[in-house]
Amino acid sequence: MTPFEEDLKKALAKCEPPDGFTERLAERIASLPARKASPMYWRWAAVAAAAAILFGGVAREHQHHLEGEAAKEKLLVAMRITSSKLQQAQQQIEEVERKQ
Amino acid sequence: MKQPFLKILLVGLSLSCLCVAEEFKIPDLEKLAQKAKETVDVTLDQSMLQLASGFLSKDDPDEAKVKKLVAKLKGIYVRSFEFAREGEYSAADVQAFRNQLKQPGWSRIVGVKSVEGENTEVYVLKNGDQFGGLVVLATEPKEFTIVHIDGPINPEDLAELSGHMGIPELTKPKSKADKKEE
Numbered sequence: 001m002t003p004f005e006e007d008l009k010k011a012l013a014k015c016e017p018p019d020g021f022t023e024r025l026a027e028r029i030a031s032l033p034a035r036k037a038s039p040m041y042w043r044w045a046a047v048a049a050a051a052a053i054l055f056g057g058v059a060r061e062h063q064h065h066l067e068g069e070a071a072k073e074k075l076l077v078a079m080r081i082t083s084s085k086l087q088q089a090q091q092q093i094e095e096v097e098r099k100q
Numbered sequence: 101m102k103q104p105f106l107k108i109l110l111v112g113l114s115l116s117c118l119c120v121a122e123e124f125k126i127p128d129l130e131k132l133a134q135k136a137k138e139t140v141d142v143t144l145d146q147s148m149l150q151l152a153s154g155f156l157s158k159d160d161p162d163e164a165k166v167k168k169l170v171a172k173l174k175g176i177y178v179r180s181f182e183f184a185r186e187g188e189y190s191a192a193d194v195q196a197f198r199n200q201l202k203q204p205g206w207s208r209i210v211g212v213k214s215v216e217g218e219n220t221e222v223y224v225l226k227n228g229d230q231f232g233g234l235v236v237l238a239t240e241p242k243e244f245t246i247v248h249i250d251g252p253i254n255p256e257d258l259a260e261l262s263g264h265m266g267i268p269e270l271t272k273p274k275s276k277a278d279k280k281e282e
Contacts, residue, residue, distance in 0.1 A: 075176065
């Protein structure tokens with residue numbers, strides 16, 4: 001038997017584990033967190049949350065657009081009334097001047 | 101010690117009086133609104149004006165003019181009531197506005213009365229060389245309108261808008277030379 005074969009034999013020789021090794025190993029395995037497979041509902045929840053954020057953003061943008069258009073319309077109404085009243089005053093002045 | 105303090109107090113008080121005096125506010129006109137057949141109530145403060153301005157196109161020449169006009173304004177307030185019958189508003193209702201406009205800074209630049217009872221008054225708030233505000237008070241037997249434009253405004257800018265976007269056309273006042281030609 002060559003020295004190499006002797007080393008190999010020693011390395012592969014059967015040996016008993018230290019005392020309490022099995023118990024310690026079992027305890028350690030029990031203390032590890034259980035790995036569960038990702039349930040489908042978490043994926044759906046993520047999709048729903050993303051959709052809600054997207055929908056909220058679109059709804060807010062739409063609301064802003066409606067408010068802006070309403071404000072613009074109000075502004076134009078105000079301009080029309082102001083101008084019509086100024087025009088009325090101008091016509092009255094012209095009429096007075098014409099009579100004079 | 102007392103005299104400088106009193107001077108400062110008096111100057112402060114007079115300044116605060118001036119500031120308050122220039123403010124014009126349209127009061128709650130709910131009583132008139134209840135009697136009216138038609139009501140127009142426009143309240144656009146600075147933030148609403150900015151919002152409205154954001155929706156006016158820069159490329160459209162008419163909208164661009166309005167955008168420029170409202171850029172410096174602090175607010176536009178319009179109350180217009182049309183009644184089914186005459187006498188639904190009192191002279192005291194109108195006088196309340198006139199009293200507010202007697203405050204320092206405000207001047208009446210137009211006052212027209214007609215036999216038919218169509219009266220229009222235009223007041224401006226003088227702010228140095230320019231106008232710091234405009235109030236139009238127009239009354240007819242069955243109509244009452246008050247317009248308050250708060251902020252720097254030039255009536256000529258308003259005239260520029262006339263004839264566009266449904267705004268009635270304001271004809272330019274005729275000069276004496278024009279009248280002679282006629």
